[in-house]
Amino acid sequence: MELRSALSFGQERIWLLEKLMPQRPVHNIAIAYELVGPLDRAALARAFQAVIGRHAPLRTSFHDVDGRPYAVIHDESPPVMEVMKLSSPGELAERVDAAVQDVFDISRSPLLRAILFELGPQRHALVVIVHHIVADGWSTAVLFDDLSDAYVAFRDGADWSPPALPITFARHVVRERQAAREGKWHEDLAYWRNLLQDAPPLFSLPGARPRPARPTQLAHEVVRRLDDAAALHAFAKERHVSPAMLMAAAWAATLSRHSGQSDIMLGMPVSGRDRPELNHLIGLFMNVLPLRIKVTPEWTFAELVEHIRNTMLSALAHRHLPFAALVSELGVERSLAYSPVFQVLFNHATRSPQPFADAVELECRRLPVAAKLVQTDLELAVVDAPDGATTMGLACSADIYDEHLPGLLLDHMTTLLRDGIAAPDTRVDRLRLLDEAQRSRLTALCAPPAAPIPDVGTALDLVVAQLAATPQAPAVTDRRATLTYEELGRAAAKLAQRFRAHGVGTGSVVAVHVDRSIEALVAMLASWQVGAAYLPVDPSYPRRRVEFVLRDAGASAIVSVRGATADYLDTLGVPVLLVEDVADASSGPTVGATLTGCPGSSPSDLAYLIYTSGSTGEPKGVEVPHRGVVNFLNSMAHRPGMTADDVVLALTSPSFDISVLELFLPLTVGARIVIASAEDARDPQRLTGLIEEHGVTVMQATPVTWQQVAELAPPTMRLRLALCGGEALARSLANRLGELADEVWNMYGPTETTVWSLVSRVEPAPEGTTVPIGRPIDNTSAWVLDPEGQVLPAGIAGELCIGGAGVAIGYRGRPELTDERFVAGPPETGGDRLYRTGDLVRLRGDGEFEFLGRADSQVKLRGYRIELEEVATLLRRHPRVKDAVVVVRDDGDSDPRLVAYVVPR
Ligand code: AMP
Ligand code: MG
16 A cells, blocks of 8 residues: 655655756765674564664655645565675775765655665675665664664564654654644744845855856765864863764854854754654654844854854754745745855764664774765765764865865864863964864965075176076077077177277166167166166156156166157267167177176165055056066076977067066076067967967067967967966866867966066866965965965965065155055965965865955056056146045956946036
């Protein structure tokens, strides 16, 4: 005979989720044991049948008519236990995994599977999988209790006749429906409504990827044993709280520290077995209670625990309303992409199965079964085992989080809990997240051991050494000429002579008012030869800006070329030197020797001065010493790497520091530079033409330029290295570049720390995964600091601060601004001088940094670094403008644009 029954609220929700996302084992509850000792298989098989006979839910199947579900309870069940022989013990994990992933068809009972793997004559593994629609965590304990009882009875040839169950699950469903009809949950509902109004709808941690519309529900899981469970229990006892409250406090505090949020929603499963008569039933009784935890940072740990105690107790007082009913009453379920009300679970199980306790001849050990799927984003399961140990299993959604997250969170939570228990009067925001060992691991990631730096005075010395080694090799090509290393050196030496004649020497600044060309390169090298720094000035910049920069830098000579020079340059009281016919250096008498190093120069002398946007309305000059350039070039030469076989396309204007890589790195390794003119650089078609014509192997550009080149690149185009930097590299572009080049690198760095400070070799990865900015280059440290300047552990978003050989001297003539951005680091950094980048980043568990955005209003627009405040400040100075705001507007139709809004006076 078959019996029809209604579904409970909880069952209906699971049924619905199965309909919406079918064919997924997300509702499989799996438990596995290793059994050592003599096992009576026939008795075990019989025991399973007896347990199924006793518990109707295990004989229930689910169906629907007209979109409404109903359950059918069957009288009989086919035998469930399967026996499988394994050819090798190594096969077990894989087989268990496959069994656990095997989906149930809920329209066919039994919704329980049991597989006995034979590992040897006295060795077995037993895996039991039951569908959540008919069972919960508590049920698994009941199941194994009954199974063990029945087994022992049958093994001894006896009968198994346990006392009859006081109530059926079907009866429970009837009561639940009755309670709903009679409005018994009114008060609960009012309580939850009130609690959840204006609750944060969605929780996510920094670095979370966008949610797919249909989650895969795949998870990364880590299980850990809590070492000092005894201390936890003692503290709980002393404070009159439950261990669960302490664990929840540590969990919420960890999430708050990681997210910067103080209003945290947790879902807490509860047994739902309110009357003792339900204790021996298998079935879905559990409920989930939303906990709204306010993690006030100023609270002490003890205060947080007290808050959690109150929160949990009042939640428990309103536990009767099923969560499924609450969700439909609130009408909050709007998306399949995330679960409603909370996206984080806190599950503290106190009742766990203890199978075969009476079968003394069997030694029974629980085998870990990874939760491959999750229903929410972060699921923490704390289990108090019978032996007094506490384990924590954390499963994180693989759709939005990376695989290092669960381990990281568990590490931090454990340390925080230990700290909180040891010193409960510590403020929550001061509790440590890292112990000593973890702290030194962090230091190793942020400040890798020092690497050797070439023992030379200036970057010019590196070029001179190469010049001596390969004088006849081609060094540089532009549209008009090609120069060998020797010719390039002669041209520079010749210009250096002229500089000297004008009194330009150590400590001077030479303005290079020349566009991308061999002349520009010659002028830079000549500046270094006389001990001067070069100041790139883009001839296309407006007069006001050029005049300001020349004055502010205190330039003592201007180099220009005929045709690009401007009349007003002559009015500035600084000599203007025109460079011409550099190709002439190949013939005719050479002036003096070829290029030599500058013996008077030291590593701390300025190599260049580059102006960037300043929020006070005027650009600021970044003073970069040779020390930084030498270290940078040396580091780049082996990561990403460059050799004499490379041909490098130089397309960046010298007024951007990334041109330093394009112009000087090749010259330190014997490679050849192909200089693109300004017109070439503007036209992606011409760029691809140059690449093919000259056999270019290395190109560096911003994402905007790469995007354009990638769109036009002929299928034959193939580079060795594609270096992309200056702005966030989108995954789609990174993957596309992977088709154009053998190696793709994401390069990160502000002008203030010498071109690039972190680099990352980018491998192709699925759309939606972020492209990290990588790890520090040689002799460089990268720290994530909180607003108080304290070092943050991996996972947490903060400001990236960079130390080491690349840190610039400061802003020219701006001591206050320099002191604001170049600061002494906290103790972990050894008090190093750090540059505060203003970039929000996080360190991933694997040691790679991830760029998250800006902490201020600095933007990048088509490769230009712009302080929006610089533009606004200038506008406000206009007599007819009272106030101004500047934003980057992206209307979606065209490129993003800078838009100013003004209030007229
Ligand atoms: P600049 O001084 O012009 O090099 O600009 C430095 C700023 O550009 C950094 O502080 C970042 O905001 C941004 N930036 C540079 N490289 C990257 C990158 N690879 N990914 C994301 N942002 C970047
Ligand atoms: Mg940069």
